[in-house]
Amino acid sequence: MTTSDRYLAFANSAVGGRLANALGLPRPVPLERMPSVDDTKADARATSAPLAVVGGAGDAPLLPNLAHELHRLGISSLAHAARLDWISHANQAGTMSGRFDRNEGIRLKALLFDASAIASTDDLGALYTFFHDTLACLDQCARVLVLGLPPAMASTPQASVAQRALEGFVRSLAKELKRGATAQLLYVSPRARDSLHSTLRFFLSPRAAYVSGQAITLRAPVFETPPIQDRRPLTGQVAVVTGAARGIGEAIATALAHDGAHVVCVDIAGAQGPLDAVATRLGGSALTCDIAAPEAGATLLAHLATQAPRGLDILVHNAGITRDKTLMRMSEAQWQSVLDINVGAPQRLNQALLDARVLRANSRIVGVASISGIAGNRGQTNYATSKAAVIGMVDAWSPVLAERHISINAVAPGFIETQMTATVPFAIREAGRRMNSLGQGGQPVDVAQAIAWLAHPASGALTGQVVRVCGQSLLGA
Incomplete structure (x- = not known):
């Protein structure tokens, strides 16, 4: 979908740019996104980090893993002056490296810092040194990744305090970055060190x-990573996407099909026409089904008996509705319908598929929450309640499903440019677009790519996570 953000286009035109600068107006940068999924060379150009600088504190135990993954992703790297041992790590991984010199005028697409060995607040000074030396060299739409240790896994209270401090650092740094650059914190448990690939592939590319400003925790994988190729990692797998006829759901189905999955596209009977068109375009199958109906589970199971005889690999709960009213003006039907469709139906479908043992080991469930479920929103008590419940579903079910080698995560979109948001009153729409660190709304493909990452077969270290796709919205935590 092309953006309908006229200010973004104006601020990046020759005349508009001069006027914005003269008036001190913000100039959001058009973000580098994945090329069209119809482009056969898209994956070859997916990495937006041709040159990175790597640093670390203490013994930096993740450096060998990072060297291996950067080599695998085809990313060249330089060593910060305080971390020259990176050169030997890179060489051992099969990649040439050298020493970073900020006076050479090079432009960087990524900064990576291993903070997992920081054991006290005194050690946090290494963050200052590394980023103070490198930030000025960041290119447009660059990526910053700080890797830490989950605070609960730190060996001392002092180390736990220091690791928790990384969240404040990364969230603040993300708000300081300019020209479309982003920053994330990855907490990596020791048993997840060999499970970095899908996450680095996502965050070091236009997919993200x-x-x-996100803090993601990689835990001990809930399932083994099978031999896969990045070109089409979902080849031979079956995915179900609800609400797939248009908008974000269509983008999700498209992304999963592009990665090789056979997609079962589910939507209501009233969307039969566009649903069939999406399924035909993607080479998948269409199923009309009211997911809130009592028989929805049986209907889906009957369809999967022919479309997924070996079982289901990916289940994406995208379908949802809004019925916005202040609580005093909201009818009981408006309240109940939103709860039934947005969170009641996903729970019932999960249970039906689990009871029938159709969800295979190594399968992935992804829910779609919302910033409204995190921060709340006036006139959306029903919607915010339902989306907070989706987050609760992820929290509650992740340990249970882990025992069956199934992951469950969710994304929480912010303001996304869709047909629905295009009808929002102008002032509210503009506020939604600008109230984030990137100064613009997201696109359906942004949500879709985040879900494709969580659905990747190598994402077994990701479960119980809620990832905000919001440009670091000013709303919520």
Whole structure:
């Protein structure tokens, strides 16, 4: 979908840019996103970090893993002056490296810092040194990644305090970055060190264009990573996407199909025409089904008996509705319908598929929450309640499903440019677009790419996570 953000286009035109600068107006940068999924060379150009600088504190135990993954992703790297041992790590991984010199005028697409060995607040000074030396060299739409240790896994209270401090650092740094650059914190448990690939592949590429200021925890994988190729990692797998006829759901189905999945596109009977068109375009199948109906589970199971005889690999709960009213003006039907469709139906479908043992080991469930479920929103008590419940579903079910080698995560979109948001009154729409660190709304493809990452077969270290796709919205935590 092309952006309908006229100010973004104006501020980046020759005349508009001069006027914005003269008036001191913000100039959001058009984000580098994944090329069209119809472009056969898209994956070859997916990495937006041709040159990175790497640093670390203490013994920096993640450096060998980072060297291996950067080599695998085809990313060249330089060593910060305080971390020259990176050169040997890179060489051992099969990649040439050298020493970073900020006076050479090079432009960087990524900064990576291993903070997992920081054991006290005194050690946090290494963050200052590294980023103070390198930030001025960041290119447009660059990526910053700080890797830490989950605070609960730190060996001392002092180390736990220091690791928790990384969140404040990264969230603040993300708000200081300019020209479309983003920053994330990855907490990596020791048993997840060999499970970095899908996450680095996502965050060091245009796939993560509208994700910033996030703290993600990689835990011991809930399932083994099978031999896969990045070109089409979902080849031979079956995915179900609800609400797939248009908008974000269509983008999700498209992204999963592009990665090789056979997609079962689900939507209501009233969307039969566009649903069939999406399924035909993607080479998938269409199923009309009211997911809130009592028989929805049986209907889906009957369809999967022919479309997924070996079982289901990916389940994406995208379908949802809004019925916005202040609580005093809201009818009981408006309240109940939103709860039924947005969170009641996903729970019932999960249970039906689990009871029938159709969800295979190594399968991935992804829900779609919302910033409204995190921060709340006036006139959306029903919607915010339902989306907070989706987050609760992820929290509650992740340990249970882990025992069956199934992951469950969610994305929480912010302001996304869709047909629905295009009808929002102008002032509210503009506020929604600008109230984030990237100064613009997201696109459906941004949500879709985040879900494709969580659905990647190598994402077994990700479960119980809620990832905001909001450009680091000013709303919520």
